[in-house]
Amino acid sequence: MGEGDEGYGEWQELVGAALLGTDRRRGGGPAGSPEALLDAAAVHTVRRRAGLRPAGARPRPEPAPPDPRPAPPEAAARRLAQLLAGRTGAGSGGGGGRRGSAPDLTELLPQWLAAAGRHGYRAPAALVPALLDAARARTDLRPQALALAGTRGLWLARMNPDWRFALRGGAGGGELPDVNDPSAVERLWEEGLFAERVALLGAVRAHEPAAAPRLLATTWASERAEDRLMFLDSLRAGLSLADESFLEAALGDRSRNVRATAAELLSALPQSALAGRMAERAVACVGPQGVTPPAECDGGMLRDGVVKRPPAGRGERAWWLGQLVEAAPLSCWRERFGGLGPAEIVALPVAAAEGWTEELHAAWCRAAVRQRDPEWSRALLGPASAPPAAGPGTASLAERAKLLETLPDGERAEWVAEFVRAHGLSEAFQLLGVCVVPWAGALGRAVVDALDIAREAGSYPWSFSGVMGLAERCLDPAEAGRLEALTATAEEPPDASPGAAAYWAEAFQRLVSTLRLRAAMLSELTPP
């Protein structure tokens, strides 16, 4: 804002006189006495305020590209506002305060985002800043939050440094050129933001797998190491033999992380040359006669991504063996063991004498996960009812959870349900975490039954708070009715912890109300 030029000089004189003081400014000044100075200043101030004029507008921001997706229904938008407002709330996480019977809103945000994403909605504009803040604080929310925020989110992120992360990761959300227009593709590839380039690469690859490595190769030498790594990482989904020669070349990259990632990706392609080389090395070490770990780590192994120095506390030969077996295609073992299947091979007492079994089975587990091989995973998991420590593959729950992820959804839920029925809930948390949401009927029932058994045993519900939290998020909302009966405060068993029954009733109440809330939330998010 400004005012007319006339009078400005006079005002400056008044300010000067006021700074100096009327005592020190005898004669000739615009205002002799302090009162006269204040009078003049008052007139000036009111006149200036009454005569304010607008300022000249600075350049306007480029308008955000339009987002053709529909806004979610009003009720759903309100729900999102509520979930985002509750985000910073206390009470989630920390084992501090008791949670009471009210649902935990923070944990429902990812489900809302996922459902809205499935229906192809965009975020309501007013909520985009809150959504970006949420994504800034929680990296697990980023892909979905950014996809939902779309072009409006990217537009904002360009102006606010707090949201710069959005310009890197995420699904882009910008408008991509037609992949059949080579010059448009080339321009965006050379000038676009990182997120736009990743999105472009994905689009090109979906259109023609072989074109993606060609596009990458055009600028590969000039990309920064961290960008090269992220580009390679973006090849992970939908990896195919079309990527092989590019990855093979990346084995000679300047950056060690890039080399390692290229090797890892190649080993997930059983038909690749690297997988073939690894198979050769691995079968030379492991066979029906026993295990002979490699004696040295040669240049070829190094180039194929084998790390020479073991972590502290591990022998280097065992370390190399693990890496070779992990990277070798699992299909090579059937022939090596004379036509035996995975289950039989796993059961063989190979090399038990030398004490290599554990090393070998752990490597097979990693290979099964990397190559997403359900048959091997099944063999390494063993029956769900067997005691976890006696399993053939691994006793580690984290590893088992990874193996489970390679099984088909139904089988996975069935295996975990069986596990819960046999061993209860105390070790089931990680395994439940990899099951598809909402949980299949049998799995849900197994969990609820196990919770009921825990209640009858008289322990406190917070011993099961992890599983309870999962159940709130993952149980099929349709189970709410069946659970209602458990929300009544039951008779306390004679040997129960004092007050446990009331706490259980409260915990089940929260479970039911969260399920109801989820059902309401999903029903608001009707397809457009």
Add this chain to the structure above:
Amino acid sequence: MTEQGVRWTAEQVLALAPDDASRKAGGRLGGAGPWSQIGGSASGSVWGLCKGSGSNPYRTVVDLTGPAYKCSCPSRKFPCKHALGLLLLWSAEGVGEPGEAPDWAAQWLADRAAKAARPAGGAAAPVDEEGARRRAERRAARIGAGVTELEQRLADLLRGGLAGQEHTGYAAWEETAARMVDAQAPGLAGRVRELGTIPSCGPGWPARMLEEAALLHLLDRAWMGVAGLPDQLAATVRSRVGLPASGEGEAVRDRWLVLAQYDSVSPDGRLTTRRIWLRGVAGGRPALVLDFGPPGRPPGLALPVGLVLEAEMRFRPGSAGLRADLGERFAAAAPCTEVPAGVSTQAALEAYGAALRDDPWLESWPVVLGPVVPIPGELGWQLADAEGTSALPVSLTGAGSRSRGGLWQLAALSGGGPVTVFGECGHRGFTPLTAWQPGSSEPVALS
């Protein structure tokens, strides 16, 4: 309207929350889970039982015309989380067909209705006019003495010069402010305190301090000659000095749209002031309703942004005709369905300038601006006319100024395009409070 009028939005409900914690707690209770026996009446009330940690559920009733709340929980928050949860539930799902209130709710609702029916001000107490006049005279004399002292203080300031004020510090002005409190002139005390903080406010402070000192001087002089001023200006001077409004103001009936509501806490933390901006839908007249709360307790009056109240507004004399008290209401509040018409940046400044004629001490004037485009900038934001080259700077220092979060919300709504914005337009710039995005009549309160 089949039940309790048009339902409010969740934002409007959450705007009633006294603090963040209640907002969150209320949000958690906004599902059907803990509730039973919920219902509502055609006359505009809802009720329900909320299961808490105890064996007896809490009984919660809300009179939507107030809104006013009653809950059997021990919380001292107002409204409590149960009332908020109940309102959220009502906002999201409704409470079914109107019905009879259960006894526990009906009693309270009946008491409220009875109280509302009683004439305002109660029975006419015998007025001791003579005593009142003497008290007023005594107070005027004390204020007069305070004003004289303050004039002396200002003259000393100008005689010695402003230079050096940034070193002398705040304490001397704090003492003068205390003298004004003793003189029963809280309005002067507030301005003096404000004046004392200017030297520490960064570059340009001498000009700002001269402005404020001059306006304070103007107020002193106006008080000394208040008997000779026109009625409206005299009322303005009295209220600026800190005397309570005397005499009945004009009563205006209209449909009043709630444009903004925000709280500010006094520097000493002892008083929360809630400002509620309204505008007559038919007459276009702006109104400012204030409510106050002691420490730890938010003000009781809460009017969610975007609601329209059919009511009588009693305007106080003076203060450019902005200050008003909410009088009788004639219907339950309902959401507004249209966006108020906006004016250009030039017209906004002209409106502020015109208002200064009635109240030269006015800091800002309520304006619906638009269509305008927000222009973010690292040093300062602007709101530019959609057509033309003029813009207003966005002020982040006014009474209603927000964190930058609200500005980003405004930018997000605009997406670089034109929006309609309500805010306070003053000599520091424009402070946005509420915005409408194109194609939607639902206002977004900028947080």
